[in-house]
Amino acid sequence: xxxxxxxxxxxxxxxxxxxxxxxxxxxxxxxxxxxxxxxxxxxxxxxxxxxxxxxxxxxxxxxxxxxxxxxxxxxxxxxxxxxxxxxxxxxxxxxxxxxxxxxxxxxxxxxxxxxxxxxxxxxxxxxxxxxxxxxxxxxxxxxxxxxxxxxxxxxxxxxxxxxxxxxxxxxxxxxxxxxxxxxxxxxxxxxxxxxxxxxxxxxxxxxxxxxxxxxxxxxx
Amino acid sequence: xxxxxxxxxxxxxxxxxxxxxxxxxxxxxxxxxxxxxxxxxxxxxxxxxxxxxxxxxxxxxxxxxxxxxxxxxxxxxxxxxxxxxxxxxxxxxxxxxxxxxxxxxxxxxxxxxxxxxxxxxxxxxxxxxxxxxxxxxxxxxxxxxxxxxxxxxxxxxxxxxxxxxxxxxxxxxxxxxxxxxxxxxxxxxxxxxxxxxxxxxxxxxxxxxxxxxxxxxxxx
DNA sequence: GCAAAAGTGTTGTCCTTACACCCATGG
DNA sequence: CCATGGGTGTAAGGACAACACTTTTGC
Numbered sequence: 001x002x003x004x005x006x007x008x009x010x011x012x013x014x015x016x017x018x019x020x021x022x023x024x025x026x027x028x029x030x031x032x033x034x035x036x037x038x039x040x041x042x043x044x045x046x047x048x049x050x051x052x053x054x055x056x057x058x059x060x061x062x063x064x065x066x067x068x069x070x071x072x073x074x075x076x077x078x079x080x081x082x083x084x085x086x087x088x089x090x091x092x093x094x095x096x097x098x099x100x101x102x103x104x105x106x107x108x109x110x111x112x113x114x115x116x117x118x119x120x121x122x123x124x125x126x127x128x129x130x131x132x133x134x135x136x137x138x139x140x141x142x143x144x145x146x147x148x149x150x151x152x153x154x155x156x157x158x159x160x161x162x163x164x165x166x167x168x169x170x171x172x173x174x175x176x177x178x179x180x181x182x183x184x185x186x187x188x189x190x191x192x193x194x195x196x197x198x199x200x201x202x203x204x205x206x207x208x209x210x211x212x213x214x215x216x217x218x219x220x
Numbered sequence: 221x222x223x224x225x226x227x228x229x230x231x232x233x234x235x236x237x238x239x240x241x242x243x244x245x246x247x248x249x250x251x252x253x254x255x256x257x258x259x260x261x262x263x264x265x266x267x268x269x270x271x272x273x274x275x276x277x278x279x280x281x282x283x284x285x286x287x288x289x290x291x292x293x294x295x296x297x298x299x300x301x302x303x304x305x306x307x308x309x310x311x312x313x314x315x316x317x318x319x320x321x322x323x324x325x326x327x328x329x330x331x332x333x334x335x336x337x338x339x340x341x342x343x344x345x346x347x348x349x350x351x352x353x354x355x356x357x358x359x360x361x362x363x364x365x366x367x368x369x370x371x372x373x374x375x376x377x378x379x380x381x382x383x384x385x386x387x388x389x390x391x392x393x394x395x396x397x398x399x400x401x402x403x404x405x406x407x408x409x410x411x412x413x414x415x416x417x418x419x420x421x422x423x424x425x426x427x428x429x430x431x432x433x434x435x436x437x438x439x440x
Numbered sequence: 441g442c443a444a445a446a447g448t449g450t451t452g453t454c455c456t457t458a459c460a461c462c463c464a465t466g467g
Numbered sequence: 468c469c470a471t472g473g474g475t476g477t478a479a480g481g482a483c484a485a486c487a488c489t490t491t492t493g494c
Contacts, residue, residue, distance in 0.1 A: 001224070001225060001261050001262050001263050001264045001266070002222040002223060002224055002225065003222060003223060003225040003262070003305075004221070004222055005221060005222065005223040005225075005305060041221055042221050042223070043221050044221045044303075045296050045302055045303050046221070046296075046303075047294065047295065047296055047303075048292070048294035048295070048305070069291050069292065071289050071291050071292065072268070072289065072291065072292040072307045074267065074268035074307075075267065075268070076265050076266075076267055082265055083265050083266075083267075085223075085225060085268070085305070085307075087292045087294075087305075157473090158473090158474090159472075159473075174457075174458075174459085175473090175474085175475095176458095176459085176460095176474085176475070176476080177456070177457065177458085179474080179475085180455095180456095180476095181455085181456085184455085195473095198465085198466080198471090198472085199465075199466045199467060199470085199471075199472095200464080200465055200466070200470075200471040200472045200473075201463070201464040201465045201466090201471080201472065201473050201474085202464085202465070202466095202473085203472080203473060203474090204473085204474090377446090378446090378447090379445080379446080394484075394485075394486085395446090395447085395448095396447090396448070396449080396485095396486085396487095397483070397484065397485085399447080399448085400449095400482095400483090401482090401483085404481095404482085418444090418445085418492085418493080419443085419444075419445095419492075419493045419494065420443075420444040420445045420446080420491080420492055420493070421444080421445060421446050421447085421490070421491040421492045421493090422445095422446085422491085422492070422493095423445080423446060423447090424446085424447090
């Protein structure tokens with residue numbers, strides 16, 4: 001049997017000390033004027049991966065971003081038109097890198113905007129559930145993926161890094177223990193620079209060393 | 221756009237010291253006479269969860285089994301008829317419990333049969349890939365789920381338990397360390413019985429205590 | 441008595457956690 | 468000089484890995 005087939009995108013970023021999520025305001029029925037995950041119908045005989053790329057671009061203006069599959073959500077009652085199967089994908093982007101590029105190409109969506117994950121509006125369809133599941137997954141994989149570093153600018157301070165961990169895990173961490181753990185892991189490169197423009201002691205800047213990270217994790 | 225929508229089931233069990241997988245022999249084109257994961261088309265406006273139950277029953281004779289979603293597999297070239305999206309589900313069953321029930325109801329499949337996961341035949345579609353991914357997931361969740369205990373009979377010896385771990389992880393474990401870890405976890409109940417019918421020292425039997433397991437894990 | 445598997449302890453290393461104060465800087 | 472966040476060490480407990488021999492049983 002055939003079914004409608006859509007893609008939804010969960011796009012995380014980090015700004016102002018908070019985990020952020022990119023949502024679009026729908027300009028079409030159903031759920032017109034509601035906020036929703038960027039997502040839409042696939043086309044006939046379109047590869048799923050191509051559909052993800054296309055829809056991501058058309059709805060947010062973002063390109064060349066790798067998205068990981070979260071899972072399929074069906075449910076006859078998800079949509080007034082009957083069963084629509086959606087496959088959700090998630091990714092993480094650097095806020096500064098995409099800031100100027102966010103802009104829906106299609107007129108199906110009125111605008112795309114960042115929301116702090118702890119201050120989301122009411123969402124269309126079952127998107128709140130998809131987001132919950134995505135956050136769950138992020139929590140579990142945080143230590144085994146480069147996800148955290150995708151959330152930060154190229155050069156960052158240890159406090160910023162800790163904030164990202166805290167935002168994702170939803171709890172505060174001990175500063176000394178956190179730094180020991182990071183130092184131990186050994187895939188941060190200390191830079192000869194420090195923060196600028198702060199009215200207190202400037203913090204050391206670090207960079208993530210992907211090569212060293214892969215060496216570590218590939219042993220396991 | 222619409223797409224064909226199928227379900228595939230990855231069903232693990234454990235017998236003769238090996239991790240086993242239930243496959244069906246196809247009686248229809250495409251891939252007639254090939255071995256494949258039990259799976260078929262969903263029906264119009266059928267809930268995904270209902271489709272899983274129905275297909276599992278029709279193709280293997282198994283009922284009342286909870287299946288967990290693995291993910292969606294699309295791919296225009298998966299199937300001669302064009303894009304067919306399949307959502308894979310996996311589960312684990314006790315070999316003894318189901319032994320006599322395995323039997324396809326539908327004539328689309330000629331027979332259902334267990335194969336050791338390290339001795340699988342050539343498989344239809346992209347089912348080999350789905351199985352690989354499922355095994356990966358099993359490895360990762362082995363310590364945080366009741367999966368292992370679903371694989372064993374009600375009463376089992378510690379050596380049997382260790383064999384299951386070894387089969388899933390694909391490596392041998394140290395007996396003393398393994399027993400310490402299990403004892404530490406504290407959700408096995410030692411029974412007053414021992415093995416029977418063996419020509420060497422009979423091993424103590426244990427039972428898995430689900431209540432204690434949940435207490436442990438829910439704290440985290 | 442022998443074959444076959446059951447059962448059992450110790451040690452070192454490393455990771456995790458808890459916990460509090462001085463330091464550097466800009467204004 | 469003060470407000471603000473940056474930066475640092477230690478001790479205890481728990482988890483993990485390495486490692487080999489004795490015991491029980493059926494035949």
